[in-house]
Amino acid sequence: MAKQLSVVAHTPHSNVLELIQSQLGSFHASETAIANSILKDPTRTSTMNITQLATHSKTSVSSVVRFSKTLGFRGYPEFKMALVGDLSWKSAKQFDTEFLDGGITPTDSLSDIIEKVTYSDARAIESTAEKIDIATFKKVIEIFEKAKMIGLFGLVSSGFVAMDFQSKLNRLSKRAIAWTDFHSAMTSIAVLEKGDVFVAITHSGTTVDTVDAMREFKERGVTIVLITNAMRSPAVSLADYVIHTAARETTFRSGATASRIAQLTVVDCLCVALAQRNWSGTKSALDLSRAAVSIRSGKNHTYRPRGGN
């Protein structure tokens, strides 16, 4: 059979359902029955095999084959493919925002929860990306490059972000230190001097310890960069440069979940941008740190998968 290219390939979204609708008048009895079965629940149909569809429409297998051919497909599988493609195309267009914006309720199923949480996480990332001011971002990169040392500060959730930030900066062979409480920051306040950077990370921008730390470093002439969600806050007034995140926390998410993910995204962007700045230097630094990890991994870093499930 030399004639390979299927209808699917020719017409990516041929809107099968509409095609069926338009042909409804010219169908025979059994064809109409099949058509109705499909139109009634297209999604369900797309998961049925030919026998099931025949039974469901109270017709026969052969009729389904004929039906598929009548519509211009080479057979049932091809029709089904077209239907699947069609449906997924449609579902991509109409996103069910209402459902997802409502927050978690006691009756939500596990898949509802997963869908809602991930949607809001993904959303936080995208909104943050849109919100980043390129000019500020660029300035921050430049300041980072010039700084001999970078201090990072955050509490709890934001503290993990700070630590993550530190490990990434170190990987780029950039000197950085993360503090996750006020007193340790004060203890080593002397590591930052004029020309260095202090990065404060806080969702609300009102956390007392963070604001206090910012003030202390500012007095020493250290440049203050802030990663925060609030447009206005004590922290914002103190900072020299502010990068805003855009995360909305809902009922069950007061653990600053989405905000933390948005913060991490900012960190990612900053690090990648920094890395790009001195491409060649970075490459080798990355290789170095990766090599170090390999050595430590020792015995079986040459592992190759061998099956099982």
Next chain:
Amino acid sequence: MAKQLSVVAHTPHSNVLELIQSQLGSFHASETAIANSILKDPTRTSTMNITQLATHSKTSVSSVVRFSKTLGFRGYPEFKMALVGDLSWKSAKQFDTEFLDGGITPTDSLSDIIEKVTYSDARAIESTAEKIDIATFKKVIEIFEKAKMIGLFGLVSSGFVAMDFQSKLNRLSKRAIAWTDFHSAMTSIAVLEKGDVFVAITHSGTTVDTVDAMREFKERGVTIVLITNAMRSPAVSLADYVIHTAARETTFRSGATASRIAQLTVVDCLCVALAQRNWSGTKSALDLSRAAVSIRSGKNHTYRPRGGN
């Protein structure tokens, strides 16, 4: 097999190509061959039957079946349907894969970088969500509920995730402890006993210390839950329950950035699901911990924004 509706029904546009990409590292020889065949010309693949694909990739029919199953589908037809749906969805969205899949280049502008990084982060989240097996997820929740104590383990990046996880679980008044190196875990190995849970977090699933820790706790009769990106790895073989993430690391992202975000998403989902389980109890626990934070915040937790930039 009473096992519910197919993958296709659950996830209308499960980015199959992305999924394959993310697993490229953990594939066997024949699987890699098949993957390359598909990635090289997905559209063409979507019109092939299993025999053609086997021939085209110079492997065997059985390998293609295994490949499909490895990706989480019930068989080849299901994989093909997912692929078809995926492709038509992409063409509908005018997908610019080349731009985004190419990794960061020295000539990318800052906005390019931001777009690429956030795209891949957001994508990691979405792919992970689509990949989570509800049955396993549910089982894990139940085990968490029953456990008197939960141990969390991860190194570096994954360690931050473990710590974050701990703080969230504690917030839900669930006893949990995070370890970020092998020796501290061994020192307090006795805190977990039969009926408790040990959660290992590792992107590759091959990190020696993590695998060793899993083994030690497993010997004590502790239930092992694993959060990882690889479908197969020493860690996977050891674990009782595996929750897969779906993150692809590109050139400048070897700091396990996207994977860490995917892991955090899983953590979010688990915590929210746990919280929902005992709604009323959680509410008060959350209120409690929030109140505690407020008290500590002390002096100006009543601050109201007043302007500034």
Next chain:
DNA sequence: CATTTGCTGAAAGGATTTTTCACGGGGGAG
């Protein structure tokens, strides 16, 4: 070097789809 482990593809086995064919109802010609 023996042993285990587990990937691989050929072939058997099972499922699904397509084709063939006989049945039977409806309409037109004799």
Next chain:
DNA sequence: CTCCCCCGTGAAAAATCCTTTCAGCAAATG
């Protein structure tokens, strides 16, 4: 009014396609 032809229909056979099993073999392990 009856016979015959046409054609829609579904059961069953045939073909195709997919899945499972099994033996061989290569790599890793002790």
